[in-house]
Amino acid sequence: MATSPEQSSSGADGSSAAREPILSVRDLRVGFRTRSGVVPAVDGVDLDLYAGEVLAIVGESGSGKSAMSMSLVGLNRGPRTMISGTAHFRGIELISASERQLRSVRGKHIAVVFQDALAALNPLHRIGKQVAEMITLHQKVSGRRAKDMAVQMLGDVGISNPRHNAEAYPHQFSGGMRQRAMTAIALANDPTVLIADEPTTALDVTIQAQILDLLKSLQRELGTAVVIVTHDLGVVADIADRVAVMYSGRIVEIGTTEQVLYAPKHPYTRGLLASTPGVTGPIPASLPTIPGSPPMGAERPDGCSFAPRCAFVLRECATTPILASHDPSDSGHQDACWLGELTIPVPDESRSTL
Amino acid sequence: MNTRRPPLLSASGLSVTYGGSVTAVCEVDLEVAEGETLALVGESGCGKSTLGRALLRLEPASAGTITFAGTDISRLSRAGLRLARADMQMVFQDPMGSLNPRRSIGAIIAEPLRQTRGVSVADALRRARELLERVGLSASMADRRPHEFSGGQRQRIGIARALASSPRFIVADEPVSALDVSVQAQVINLLGDLTRQENLTMVFISHDLGVVRHVATRVAVMYLGQIVEIADRDDFFAGPEHPYSEALLSAVPALRGDPSEVVRERIVLRGELPNPAAPPAGCRFNTRCAYATDLCLTETPALREITEGRMVRCHFPASDPDGRAVAAVDRDEDPIEHTAISSPTKEIA
Numbered sequence: 001m002a003t004s005p006e007q008s009s010s011g012a013d014g015s016s017a018a019r020e021p022i023l024s025v026r027d028l029r030v031g032f033r034t035r036s037g038v039v040p041a042v043d044g045v046d047l048d049l050y051a052g053e054v055l056a057i058v059g060e061s062g063s064g065k066s067a068m069s070m071s072l073v074g075l076n077r078g079p080r081t082m083i084s085g086t087a088h089f090r091g092i093e094l095i096s097a098s099e100r101q102l103r104s105v106r107g108k109h110i111a112v113v114f115q116d117a118l119a120a121l122n123p124l125h126r127i128g129k130q131v132a133e134m135i136t137l138h139q140k141v142s143g144r145r146a147k148d149m150a151v152q153m154l155g156d157v158g159i160s161n162p163r164h165n166a167e168a169y170p171h172q173f174s175g176g177m178r179q180r181a182m183t184a185i186a187l188a189n190d191p192t193v194l195i196a197d198e199p200t201t202a203l204d205v206t207i208q209a210q211i212l213d214l215l216k217s218l219q220r221e222l223g224t225a226v227v228i229v230t231h232d233l234g235v236v237a238d239i240a241d242r243v244a245v246m247y248s249g250r251i252v253e254i255g256t257t258e259q260v261l262y263a264p265k266h267p268y269t270r271g272l273l274a275s276t277p278g279v280t281g282p283i284p285a286s287l288p289t290i291p292g293s294p295p296m297g298a299e300r301p302d303g304c305s306f307a308p309r310c311a312f313v314l315r316e317c318a319t320t321p322i323l324a325s326h327d328p329s330d331s332g333h334q335d336a337c338w339l340g341e342l343t344i345p346v347p348d349e350s351r352s353t354l
Numbered sequence: 355m356n357t358r359r360p361p362l363l364s365a366s367g368l369s370v371t372y373g374g375s376v377t378a379v380c381e382v383d384l385e386v387a388e389g390e391t392l393a394l395v396g397e398s399g400c401g402k403s404t405l406g407r408a409l410l411r412l413e414p415a416s417a418g419t420i421t422f423a424g425t426d427i428s429r430l431s432r433a434g435l436r437l438a439r440a441d442m443q444m445v446f447q448d449p450m451g452s453l454n455p456r457r458s459i460g461a462i463i464a465e466p467l468r469q470t471r472g473v474s475v476a477d478a479l480r481r482a483r484e485l486l487e488r489v490g491l492s493a494s495m496a497d498r499r500p501h502e503f504s505g506g507q508r509q510r511i512g513i514a515r516a517l518a519s520s521p522r523f524i525v526a527d528e529p530v531s532a533l534d535v536s537v538q539a540q541v542i543n544l545l546g547d548l549t550r551q552e553n554l555t556m557v558f559i560s561h562d563l564g565v566v567r568h569v570a571t572r573v574a575v576m577y578l579g580q581i582v583e584i585a586d587r588d589d590f591f592a593g594p595e596h597p598y599s600e601a602l603l604s605a606v607p608a609l610r611g612d613p614s615e616v617v618r619e620r621i622v623l624r625g626e627l628p629n630p631a632a633p634p635a636g637c638r639f640n641t642r643c644a645y646a647t648d649l650c651l652t653e654t655p656a657l658r659e660i661t662e663g664r665m666v667r668c669h670f671p672a673s674d675p676d677g678r679a680v681a682a683v684d685r686d687e688d689p690i691e692h693t694a695i696s697s698p699t700k701e702i703a
């Protein structure tokens with residue numbers, strides 16, 4: 001039976017030694033019904049999140065990163081959405097939890113920074129009020145106190161003149177200011193798990209550094225587990241402890257940041273790294289890309305979904321490869337590719353020519 | 355850029371004021387030559403989107419003129435402007451907010467083409483499908499609605515819509531920020547092809563300096579409503595002149611592995627972007643500048659050309675080390691923090 005988060009939170013003082021995941025996702029599937037069939041946005045994801053870690057999720061646009069994040073807090077439930085699988089968080093199974101149960105978790109224990117800040121903010125309410133509302137929803141504080149806390153939060157996320165800007169409406173904010181307002185709302189109640197969907201995409205590098213520092217201190221001081229969805233591999237290198245790479249609804253590689261960014265295994269991960277434009281080094285006339293495009297909509301090939309774009313495709317690839325460790329010495333680094341399964345070495349220069 | 359061609363677009367003394375008090379864009383002079391890609395970078399909230407919209411007259415200017423292809427568009431009537439729009443398009447920063455949720459994406463992309471060029475419905479839809487493929491989506495998705503797409507897919511729908519009428523000039527506001535690097539590379543290459551083959555002229559707003567370095571021919575840096583530096587791409591990345599540009603470039607988080615960047619110092623700016631309704635006197639950057647002197651507190655620096663094609667708004671640019679040394683007067687506190695970023699912060703944890 002599900003228990004309330006309050007009952008089971010007693011041991012979460014950060015020092016409890018066991019490496020029990022705080023959030024444990026199994027076989028998560030999210031499908032959207034459309035006129036042309038069901039879009040399998042998330043297609044069987046297993047994921048464990050540990051207290052105090054920063055897990056980055058990177059991957060192709062449309063690979064299901066947002067759909068996965070939203071389904072964990074029940075924000076994309078609806079007649080056209082089919083969600084299955086389990087996600088255990090402190091004695092609650094989030095996927096089957098009632099809306100009432102989720103309301104006590106969402107925003108308090110698990111907070112989400114949405115990708116589309118303009119769509120997620122209420123256009124008719126002042127920014128400060130929206131932050132304060134999130135505070136009073138979960139904490140017993142006076143309206144005045146909540147407002148002060150809201151102003152403080154806005155300052156923490158780098159909004160200048162927070163007292164003045166708290167009175168602004170979303171349309172009066174720049175893109176990056178809205179994104180930071182969303183982050184302030186998410187951080188309002190010191191969540192146990194923070195899911196941040198592209199929290200820094202609209203931010204210039206100096207403010208990006210400020211937000212990343214804020215997330216890092218949160219993680220250090222409160223033991224918050226942070227899931228950060230981002231396409232910026234520089235940000236990943238800067239902040240993440242572990243990285244999961246998604247392609248077409250599945251995790252195709254996962255490991256420590258060191259393993260995934262500096263010793264990538266899956267051909268898709270290698271292609272991603274090769275496409276990254278840097279601020280130093282040569283400037284090619286055109287950037288290396290991965291040929292072809294990912295499966296779109298309801299269509300999805302049998303077997304490895306990267307096969308139509310993969311330079312190494314084998315006969316075995318017609319069967320879906322499973323996510324597994326292919327190196328007995330580091331079980332933490334897993335990938336879903338037949339090359340590893342069959343221990344076929346990949347020529348190293350493929351990383352730059354893919 | 356060295357051979358001075360007449361600009362396709364030029365703005366002079368352009369200002370935009372919100373609510374009578376916030377001057378989001380302050381007396382900007384800017385020229386964009388045909389076929390070039392001018393990147394606009396700067397701190398969040400400094401006025402990039404506002405300037406971009408104002409250049410296309412999507413935001414009313416409170417002062418200044420804009421000339422496009424020899425025509426003063428700041429005085430165009432509504433009808434004249436509608437015609438001009440065929441040649442001037444915008445990719446908006448907030449993709450969802452700019453896409454009509456009730457229409458199919460095919461219709462959304464086809465719309466500017468039908469409105470401004472009078473193309474038939476069938477032809478416009480055909481072009482829409484072709485553009486969907488070019489931005490890495492699939493033509494079969496044309497009858498789906500915006501909410502059925504992911505963030506990065508919506509962003510590409512916005513790009514396809516802007517390209518539909520084959521404009522000569524586009525302002526692209528963070529057009530690739532939500533794309534994974536491999537799709538990002540595809541879109542950057544597409545825009546690059548259009549600028550090279552069809553002479554497309556672009557103002558490219560981005561906070562991602564890696565991307566800027568790969569698409570831009572010139573870089574303009576904004577701070578608090580003003581342009582503080584303009585330079586050719588290579589000059590800018592070889593060594594920014596303005597103290598704010600220096601901070602910006604130093605803070606780029608990067609993958610390691612490139613030997614040329616092992617020792618970089620991150621300059622963390624303290625303090626915040628000042629209130630645009632009450633900018634500091636003198637140089638607008640003086641509250642956060644490591645080199646500020648008494649002069650900077652009182653004397654507003656002009657945007658001046660220091661070498662050919664290179665403009666800086668600073669009394670003590672980086673290429674004037676002597677000036678900076680003299681300027682290092684009695685300051686109580688260094689307003690910036692220097693931290694090495696050669697090794698990631700991981701080791702602290």
Ligand SMILES: Nc1ncnc2c1ncn2[C@@H]1O[C@H](COP(=O)(O)OP(=O)(O)OP(=O)(O)O)[C@@H](O)[C@H]1O
Nearest residue numbers: 032041061062063064065066067502503504505506
């Ligand atoms: N409401 C919906 N109806 C139909 N399809 C949808 C819906 N929402 C998302 N999709 C599809 O599901 C897939 C996954 O979308 P999701 O938003 O999770 O991608 P993402 O990984 O977050 O991508 P991005 O990096 O571009 O934000 C996409 O192919 C998208 O087109």
Ligand SMILES: Nc1ncnc2c1ncn2[C@@H]1O[C@H](COP(=O)(O)OP(=O)(O)OP(=O)(O)O)[C@@H](O)[C@H]1O
Nearest residue numbers: 172174175176177372378398399400401402403404
């Ligand atoms: N409609 C509006 N009413 C009042 N103020 C506004 C409005 N739109 C923008 N502003 C203000 O104008 C300034 C510049 O905003 P703008 O959106 O141009 O910034 P930006 O450089 O594009 O930032 P970002 O990188 O975060 O998108 C900000 O201080 C913002 O709060």
Ligand code: SF4
Nearest residue numbers: 304307310317337338
């Ligand atoms: S399983 Fe086969 S097709 Fe898929 S990534 Fe590996 S080699 Fe390529």
Ligand code: SF4
Nearest residue numbers: 637640643650668669
């Ligand atoms: S003018 Fe002075 S305060 Fe302004 S950027 Fe230059 S050195 Fe700094």
Ligand SMILES: [Mg+2]
Nearest residue numbers: 066115504505
């Ligand atoms: Mg997304």
Ligand SMILES: [Mg+2]
Nearest residue numbers: 174175403447
């Ligand atoms: Mg903007």
